[in-house]
Amino acid sequence: MKTDLRIVFMGTPDFAVATLEAILTNNYNVVGVITAPDKPAGRGRKIHESAVKQYAQKHGLNILQPTNLKDAEFLKRLHALQANVQVVVAFRMLPEAVWKMPTLGTFNLHASLLPNYRGAAPINWAIMNGETETGVSTFFIDDKIDTGDMILQQSVAINETDTVGTLHDTLMETGSQLVVETLKHLENGTVQTIPQPNTGELKEANKLNRDNCKIDWNDSIDTIHNKVRGLNPYPSAWCYLNNNNDENLEIKIYKTHKEIESHSHTNGSIITSKKTLKVAVTDGYIFIDELKLPGKRKMAINDLLNGYDFHVEAKML
Numbered sequence: 347m348k349t350d351l352r353i354v355f356m357g358t359p360d361f362a363v364a365t366l367e368a369i370l371t372n373n374y375n376v377v378g379v380i381t382a383p384d385k386p387a388g389r390g391r392k393i394h395e396s397a398v399k400q401y402a403q404k405h406g407l408n409i410l411q412p413t414n415l416k417d418a419e420f421l422k423r424l425h426a427l428q429a430n431v432q433v434v435v436a437f438r439m440l441p442e443a444v445w446k447m448p449t450l451g452t453f454n455l456h457a458s459l460l461p462n463y464r465g466a467a468p469i470n471w472a473i474m475n476g477e478t479e480t481g482v483s484t485f486f487i488d489d490k491i492d493t494g495d496m497i498l499q500q501s502v503a504i505n506e507t508d509t510v511g512t513l514h515d516t517l518m519e520t521g522s523q524l525v526v527e528t529l530k531h532l533e534n535g536t537v538q539t540i541p542q543p544n545t546g547e548l549k550e551a552n553k554l555n556r557d558n559c560k561i562d563w564n565d566s567i568d569t570i571h572n573k574v575r576g577l578n579p580y581p582s583a584w585c586y587l588n589n590n591n592d593e594n595l596e597i598k599i600y601k602t603h604k605e606i607e608s609h610s611h612t613n614g615s616i617i618t619s620k621k622t623l624k625v626a627v628t629d630g631y632i633f634i635d636e637l638k639l640p641g642k643r644k645m646a647i648n649d650l651l652n653g654y655d656f657h658v659e660a661k662m663l
Contacts, residue, residue: 349450351533354429356380358396361518362435365455366401368522369433374529376407378427380437383411416441431532433525434487445487450532452487455525457517458551459483459499461542464492465551469517470510474576475549476568478504480513482521484528486539495539497531500524509578554581561585563614563662567604567629574602582638590657600644601636616660621648625662 353376355366369376379402387394395403402409408427412420421443432452434440445452458468459481465471472480481501488494500520504513531537552558554577561570561583577583578600586594611617611626618624624631638644639654 348533349430349535351375351431351450351529352377352427352429353529354378354380354424354427354432354448355398355435356432356437356440357398357435358382359436360397361457361514361521362437363397363401364518365433365435365522365525366398368526369529370405372526372529377429378408378410378424380410380412380424382438383413415444431529433529435521435525439491440487442489453484453497453528454487454492454494455521456483456485456492457514457521459501460485460492460496461544462549463551464548466553468551469514470554470576471549471551472576473504473508473510473513474573476572480504480517482517482524484524485542493542495541497528497537497539498524509575511579559583561599561662563625563627565627567606567627567632570627570632571602571604574599586663587639587660588663589660591659594663595640597640598638598644599634599636600638601634603633603635604630605633606630612661614662616656616662618651618656621651623647623651623656 351374353369353374355369355376357366358381366376366379379398381396381398381402384393384395386392399409399411410420410423414420424444425447430448431450432445432448434452434454440452456468458472460483463471463480469480479501481499483499484497486494486497502516502520559577559581561573563570563585574583582598582600584596584598587597588594605624607630609626609630613627615626616623617626622633624633635647636644637647637650
């Protein structure tokens with residue numbers, strides 16, 4: 347016997363928009379959309395609306411933007427929507443009063459093959475750790491982060507040329523279809539779940555910060571290259587450039603390629619030609635293809651070399 351679904355969707359960034367769009371395209375009834383409050387952003391501090399809000403407005407959906415998910419008035423308005431399922435994509439941790447509300451449960455889409463890469467930045471860390479495969483998972487939310495019983499999973503290959511930007515887009519589309527498939531199971535009463543295994547050492551997807559985005563030029567060539575890929579385009583890998591003992595410039599590096607080769611240079615030493623800039627590392631050289639100097643735009647390395655001189659003793663720190 348089919349159940350008529352009444353869906354509340356919760357999400358904020360672009361990653362969530364693709365799923366909301368897929369739900370509507372498949373003619374499901376979205377009775378409400380919960381997203382982050384508007385906030386000032388950028389130099390002009392203009393009020394910024396979330397990508398999900400912008401999409402929901404265009405489609406005339408009912409939008410709620412609570413600052414406090416435990417607020418009694420919000421809970422009253424949420425209950426009044428009479429949803430029997432809640433779908434969560436790239437939102438925030440929900441209090442029990444929210445995730446326990448619908449009769450069919452609240453499920454989340456997570457951009458990893460759970461139980462690995464629970465946490466805030468699963469797409470980044472999968473590439474940074476040199477994985478060749480990741481995926482998306484749907485699971486019922488419980489009182490911990492990304493630990494609930496799994497519903498469906500779909501694996502996705504990570505190509506050598508993938509960045510977090512390209513992989514994000516692939517997982518976004520794959521994930522949106524997995525959510526639709528999950529809704530069909532809920533609709534048809536065919537959901538089967540399995541508890542997440544907790545055996546062995548699980549890989550984590552900790553929140554990105556200034557320290558774990560900094561390049562250590564003493565790391566292996568693969569670790570450095572994968573860090574750049576896993577942080578391109580956002581938030582970007584960074585390091586210091588010391589050119590002729592001037593002050594250390596904080597630069598961002600967006601694209602590299604690598605060359606395994608024996609050499610006698612100190613790690614971090616810069617070697618340039620008319621068209622290339624390479625940095626000596628333990629196992630060879632990291633060629634920098636795209637970077638950004640302070641106060642400048644992002645540029646390809648041959649454009650930079652046309653107008654920027656590197657001292658013979660320049661170093662990456």
